[in-house]
Amino acid sequence: MSARxxxxxxxxxxxxxxxVRDVSLALEPGTTTTxxxxxxxxxxTLLRCLxxxxxxxxxxxxFDGRDVTALPAEARGVGLVxxxxxxxxxxxxxxxxxxxxxxxxxxxxERRRRxxxxxxxxxxxxxxxxxxxxxxxxxxxxxxxGRALAYxxxxxxxxxxLAALDPNLAESVRDVLLHAIEIERTTVLLVTHDRAxxxxxxxRVALLRSGALEQIGTPRELYRTPRTEYAAHFFGPGLVLxxxxxxxxxxxxxxxxxxxxxxxxxxxxxxxxxxxPEALRLSDCEGASARVRRASYEGNRCRLxxxxxxxxxxxxxxxxxxxxxxxxxxVSIDPDLLVVLPSAPGLPRAG
Amino acid sequence: MAERVARGLAAILLVVLLVVVxxxxxxxxIGSVVDTSLLGLTSxxxxxxxxxWSWFSYVLDLYGVHxxxxxxxxxxxxxxxxxxxxxxxxxxxxxxxxxxATVRVLLDAPLAVPGLTVGIGLLLAYPxxxxxxxxxxxxxxxxxxxxxVRAATNALSAAGLxxxxxxxxxxxxxxxxxxRRIVLPxxxxxxxxxxxxxxxxxxxxxxxxxxxxxxxxxTFPAALYLTYTTNSFPVAAAATTxxxxxxxxxxxxxxxxxAAETARFGEAA
Amino acid sequence: MGRSNTxxxxxxxxxxxxxxxxxxxxxxxxxxxxxxxxxxxxxAELAQVWTRNHTRRALLNGVVLxxxxxxxxxxxxxPPAQLLARSRFRGRDTSRLLLSxxxxxxxxxxxxxxxxxxxxxxxxxTLSQALFGQPYGSGLAYAxxxxxxxxxxxxxxxxxxxxxxxxxxxxxxxxxxxxxxxxSRWQRWRRIKLPALWPALAxxxxxTFAVSLGSFGAALILSRRFFVLPVEIFTEFxxxxxxxxxxxxxxxxxxxxxxxxxxxxxxxxxx
Numbered sequence: 105m106s107a108r109x110x111x112x113x114x115x116x117x118x119x120x121x122x123x124v125r126d127v128s129l130a131l132e133p134g135t136t137t138t139x140x141x142x143x144x145x146x147x148x149t150l151l152r153c154l155x156x157x158x159x160x161x162x163x164x165x166x167f168d169g170r171d172v173t174a175l176p177a178e179a180r181g182v183g184l185v186x187x188x189x190x191x192x193x194x195x196x197x198x199x200x201x202x203x204x205x206x207x208x209x210x211x212x213x214e215r216r217r218r219x220x221x222x223x224x225x226x227x228x229x230x231x232x233x234x235x236x237x238x239x240x241x242x243x244x245x246x247x248x249x250g251r252a253l254a255y256x257x258x259x260x261x262x263x264x265x266l267a268a269l270d271p272n273l274a275e276s277v278r279d280v281l282l283h284a285i286e287i288e289r290t291t292v293l294l295v296t297h298d299r300a301x302x303x304x305x306x307x308r309v310a311l312l313r314s315g316a317l318e319q320i321g322t323p324r325e326l327y328r329t330p331r332t333e334y335a336a337h338f339f340g341p342g343l344v345l346x347x348x349x350x351x352x353x354x355x356x357x358x359x360x361x362x363x364x365x366x367x368x369x370x371x372x373x374x375x376x377x378x379x380x381p382e383a384l385r386l387s388d389c390e391g392a393s394a395r396v397r398r399a400s401y402e403g404n405r406c407r408l409x410x411x412x413x414x415x416x417x418x419x420x421x422x423x424x425x426x427x428x429x430x431x432x433x434x435v436s437i438d439p440d441l442l443v444v445l446p447s448a449p450g451l452p453r454a455g
Numbered sequence: 456m457a458e459r460v461a462r463g464l465a466a467i468l469l470v471v472l473l474v475v476v477x478x479x480x481x482x483x484x485i486g487s488v489v490d491t492s493l494l495g496l497t498s499x500x501x502x503x504x505x506x507x508w509s510w511f512s513y514v515l516d517l518y519g520v521h522x523x524x525x526x527x528x529x530x531x532x533x534x535x536x537x538x539x540x541x542x543x544x545x546x547x548x549x550x551x552x553x554x555x556a557t558v559r560v561l562l563d564a565p566l567a568v569p570g571l572t573v574g575i576g577l578l579l580a581y582p583x584x585x586x587x588x589x590x591x592x593x594x595x596x597x598x599x600x601x602x603x604v605r606a607a608t609n610a611l612s613a614a615g616l617x618x619x620x621x622x623x624x625x626x627x628x629x630x631x632x633x634x635r636r637i638v639l640p641x642x643x644x645x646x647x648x649x650x651x652x653x654x655x656x657x658x659x660x661x662x663x664x665x666x667x668x669x670x671x672x673x674t675f676p677a678a679l680y681l682t683y684t685t686n687s688f689p690v691a692a693a694a695t696t697x698x699x700x701x702x703x704x705x706x707x708x709x710x711x712x713x714a715a716e717t718a719r720f721g722e723a724a
Numbered sequence: 725m726g727r728s729n730t731x732x733x734x735x736x737x738x739x740x741x742x743x744x745x746x747x748x749x750x751x752x753x754x755x756x757x758x759x760x761x762x763x764x765x766x767x768a769e770l771a772q773v774w775t776r777n778h779t780r781r782a783l784l785n786g787v788v789l790x791x792x793x794x795x796x797x798x799x800x801x802x803p804p805a806q807l808l809a810r811s812r813f814r815g816r817d818t819s820r821l822l823l824s825x826x827x828x829x830x831x832x833x834x835x836x837x838x839x840x841x842x843x844x845x846x847x848x849x850t851l852s853q854a855l856f857g858q859p860y861g862s863g864l865a866y867a868x869x870x871x872x873x874x875x876x877x878x879x880x881x882x883x884x885x886x887x888x889x890x891x892x893x894x895x896x897x898x899x900x901x902x903x904x905x906x907x908s909r910w911q912r913w914r915r916i917k918l919p920a921l922w923p924a925l926a927x928x929x930x931x932t933f934a935v936s937l938g939s940f941g942a943a944l945i946l947s948r949r950f951f952v953l954p955v956e957i958f959t960e961f962x963x964x965x966x967x968x969x970x971x972x973x974x975x976x977x978x979x980x981x982x983x984x985x986x987x988x989x990x991x992x993x994x995x
Contacts, residue, residue: 155625177624190615190622194640203636204626251626458909462811465803469819472804472880477822479837479877482847486840543740546732558737561744566931567981569938571954572974575961576751579758579971593747600740661830661941666958676830676941683836683945695833702828710821 106133106291107167107258109154114163116146116153123149125315126163131259133168136285136292140302140338141312147295148187150312151261154293156180167258178207180259183252183290187263189244191236197247198223198232204255222250225287226280242273246280253288260285262294266301278305299339303327311335333376333445342380343417344445349375361413363392365437367444376445381407383441384419391436399427410435480699487511487692510693518678518694525658525675526701528588532595532657533650536603539596541646544607545638549617562604565597570662573597578667588672594663599653606652610645611638644712651709658702755971762968769972779956783976786952789868790936793875794929800876801883808884809891820888827881831874831941838865838874838946866948874942879932886931890924930988934981953977 156177394412760766849859961970
């Protein structure tokens with residue numbers, strides 16, 4: 105059971121300050137949208153408004169064509185996974201998961217079945233009799249997920265589900281999470297401040313900045329064709345270069361200290377380029393020459409800081425080779441990973 | 456080195472305090488069962504060779520009614536404190552506005568005013584309530600309520616409880632369901648502590664009681680006063696021991712509950 | 725504005741507010757009214773508390789006694805309170821329980837205990853007679869030292885528990901940080917602990933003071949030569965039916981207590 109969720113011109117204050125500003129967003133049934141933004145950008149506030157825990161100062165929330173703005177949390181049928189899990193310490197894992205069913209008056213046998221099915225699916229079946237204090241962080245996360253899913257909510261909200269977990273644990277919990285979402289097929293809004301998770305965990309990504317919606321689109325759109333400089337930097341900071349695009353035959357090229365790079369045909373005039381480390385590559389023969397300033401080994405890659413024509417940039421090289429400060433290298437730009445930033449607001453984007 | 460000296464000093468002071476507090480109590484308790492002519496405390500010695508326990512039964516004979524009345528009064532006060540104070544504690548734990556702040560200050564205000572003053576005020580304002588003991592109960596409640604509310608508010612503002620309530624609401628629980636399944640079980644130790652405190656305060660209250668009491672509503676502490684002024688030590692000692700006997704278990708339970716409370720919430724997920 | 729949807733409304737405070745108005749605010753009004761309901765008028769009644777030698781002395785006695793008891797209680801209970809809050813030793817819970825026993829007592833009982841220990845034939849004089857041949861401390865209970873000790877006995881549990889709670893709230897990490905920075909024990913006390921404890925210390929002093937000032941039971945039993953206001957109030961009200969004078973004195977008492985509380989709160993307002 106999943107609903108089409110519409111957020112219409114929602115504004116909400118928190119602690120006297122406006123936290124969400126005129127946000128409009130539509131979530132298609134059964135899809136997963138990630139909501140991403142810096143700390144304090146209003147993500148959690150928006151989530152709580154959707155859950156019915158916070159009353160907005162203006163705007164509406166609609167579920168499947170029904171205005172639910174005035175409905176309190178207990179009547180909305182939303183599943184919410186808190187950042188701190190908020191498991192009931194005095195109830196067992198089974199009772200925690202089954203809580204939503206219990207308050208809805210579901211038959212105990214039916215309840216037990218659903219709980220054990222879910223527990224099986226989430227890998228916590230052996231922990232049903234334990235209390236939350238007796239299980240690990242990753243297990244608590246899965247129990248919290250189970251509790252939110254037990255009563256088949258029309259909308260599942262997750263507040264930074266992986267933030268409290270170390271990278272390895274987050275890896276396995278992420279898989280469990282995505283799998284459960286797939287099976288339950290509910291509409292999902294997932295809040296995260298991790299940009300990698302933002303891009304890989306949802307079919308759509310919404311970027312929030314100081315309470316307002318900066319951009320919404322597919323992960324690819326937000327990464328490759330950000331509409332603002334803020335959005336561009338959010339999904340991968342890098343070096344910003346101003347250059348000029350000119351025609352050469354039927355292609356357009358721009359000059360940079362790191363070599364020539366081809367742009368969308370038809371581009372001309374001043375362009376602003378964002379060179380993320382992944383867009384710069386070591387090339388053996390062609391490419392511009394540069395000098396290594398610093399090399400740091402990071403296990404699965406080697407991050408090189410280098411300089412050419414007085415401009416410093418970074419790239420990620422394979423870890424096999426060893427680099428030293430002062431080494432001469434040759435670099436080139438991958439046109440597929442190059443991001444062309446929008447120019448001054450109001451002016452049409454080059455390309 | 457200075458560390459050791461300081462700790463030693465603190466330990467010594469602690470022992471001194473303990474001795475100062477416990478010694479008189481022990482003497483009184485012993486004096487109620489043992490022949491105290493050894494200590495020369497009886498200015499009026501009992502000639503008959505009475506056994507120890509007969510002093511207790513003597514006290515119960517004379518003042519048993521007072522004892523029962525005090526117990527009944529304390530019970531009333533505890534129940535009233537819970538009924539009136541719990542909603543206030545819940546509101547104070549969650550809200551942070553001017554009205555709540557005013558109520559908080561007003562709650563603690565009677566503590567700064569001598570019991571005698573409050574007693575006189577109550578007597579003047581509600582002379583008709585005196586006979587039934589209603590004003591007496593009100594006076595007790597005035598002093599018991601701030602302590603109950605303080606304990607209850609502490610229990611209810613325990614870290615994470617608000618969020619657990621939200622989780623329950625998001626899962627679909629109504630206000631009543633939330634209260635029954637989440638708030639009450641988790642706040643129970645603190646509420647119990649508050650109730651015990653209210654009991655102890657009412658049980659030992661003298662200032663207001665002495666002023667407001669009528670012959671039919673005399674409380675046990677007032678009866679104690681009578682035994683002290685009739686100058687027979689064994690009787691007074693027995694009465695005091697009886698009084699202590701009822702208060703000590705309550706205090707003991709209070710300590711246990713307070714310890715259990717910190718332990719329980721330490722395991723919140 | 726963004727208002728939490730699961731919180732209690734103001735109505736939850738209604739029963740308590742109503743009770744406080746009925747049982748406290750209204751009587752206070754009556755108190756003021758009664759104090760003005762005399763041939764002399766309100767302010768004259770109040771002034772007379774000061775001008776009459778007897779009552780002025782009783783008032784000052786009470787203030788000085790309460791201040792002395794509060795100071796002594798704080799000094800005596802501070803180190804043990806820290807010990808109870810910080811160290812773990814066997815008997816800690818028992819110590820705390822024993823020290824909190826007098827909480828259940830009213831002043832009368834404490835007065836009785838004072839007589840038992842320091843009356844004319846109290847335990848201490850009797851013991852000292854047996855050991856040293858002289859009954860030291862006989863009759864002390866009825867004089868200022870006896871009253872002082874009785875009040876102190878009464879206040880010790882409140883002071884210890886209140887101070888222990890304050891110590892428990894201190895963040896041990898701050899002390900650890902100060903130690904790594906080279907601060908000595910005394911420096912840590914002066915610059916880190918004392919400022920953090922100050923509000924609780926002031927509050928404890930104010931409460932102890934207020935309770936001592938208004939204490940009635942002990943004074944009733946013990947004061948033969950040393951008079952304090954609460955007993956005067958009682959006798960004026962019940963024996964002489966001099967309601968106005970009694971109310972005026974009661975207002976004096978309550979005002980002084982309130983002033984001290986307010987002063988303590990203000991002194992720690994910025995802390």
